Amino acid sequence: MAYNCTFNLKDPSSKKPTLIYLRASIKSQNKYLKYSTGEKIHPKLWDAESKFPIKQKGKTKEAIEVNSIISQLSRYEEQFQLICRTLELQNKPLTVEVIRKELDIEFKKYSPKKNEFLEAFDLLIAEKKEQGNITEGTINRYTNIQTLLKEFSLKKNYPLQFNSIDQNFYTKFLNYSREHLKHKDNTLGRNIGFIKTFMNWAFNNKFHDNLEFKSFKKPSSATDEIALSMEELETLYNADLTKHPRLERVRDIFIFGCSTGMRYSDYSTIKKENIRNGIIYKNAQKGKDNLGIPLNKYSKAILEKYNYNLPIISPSKFRDYIKLACAKAGFVEDIIKTTFIGKKRIETKKPKYKFISTHTARRTFITLSLEKGMRPDVVMSITGHKSYSSFQKYIKLSTKVREDEMIKAWS
Structure with a gap:
């Protein structure tokens, strides 16, 4: 043309x-x-x-x-x-x-000057919005990183320029995040990833020629994230919450997530038109794949209960109510969750229901599917994971499989 x-x-x-x-x-x-x-x-x-x-x-x-x-x-x-x-x-x-x-x-009309590092984020965010290929949540994270860097610059008196994003910056930012913000390794790793993405974008757009950021490592550590056992899933599913209709609706949507493996942003917006011949067709918010997810007895029963139009609940209300629903279901035993801030081991002891989140549903589906013998590649095709490395963090949750295999091998 x-x-x-x-x-x-x-x-x-x-x-x-x-x-x-x-x-x-x-x-x-x-x-x-x-x-x-x-x-x-x-x-x-x-x-x-x-x-x-x-x-x-x-x-x-x-x-x-x-x-x-x-x-x-x-x-x-x-x-x-x-x-x-x-x-x-x-x-x-x-x-x-x-x-x-x-x-x-x-033609360099908006090429950031050396003292306009943070303003370049506005250009990146505007471009991402225009391209429309990432979620609103990801755009918000870029905005949050921009705010975080402003605060870091003020509190640590560190001038942010493209040529100052070096090993000195990396060390000071790690220390600030860990000591002042108490950011755990995985949160810090995600933030470093966003900074590297921004610096790479700015380099490709000829705003700077500083490549020291390429060597920044993203901190990470294994976490013992929560997933429900099959017995707990049944207990929650059968819990009588008729006197608490708001908790009942949240519980039902959560169980739907546990039985489909979808992200909250996807399973919380399912409509009747997304179901054809017993299969869910819906583009994942974080990708363009139109996943075909077969219904099972749990997901089908919940859809029928609401005439194939699931209730719409705000994310903040959902996060609060699912904890209350799980407390009503009896998930009150204390458990310890281990995280890391650098080399510092953090053990947090709380009743189990307080650790339940929207993402627990997705973890539960993956864990139980693997325990029931589904092949990892089949589970990945349902959950939409593109790489095996990103999927591996869920496989370690399947402790029952390891126990069964140990008994089979050593009994």
């Missing part, structure tokens, strides 16, 4: 040099792109028919200036066409906003 643009004067009847705009029709949006080139020219030196400067001969000051403008406008035209072709090849939306952003990057 041909991508054409033209140039127009801001004020064709001006008696002095006036701005030159690039204009193009973006048919996919039925909009016009109007983009200032920053170049100015006197209307007497402009060809209204070709919509381009009149080429000058000789080496006068006027000729040199006009021919320089011609060269720059040619750059704008070539870059506009390159952006459009690239977006088309990548199957990305061709919109006024995206083209404007790419032109800004190429």
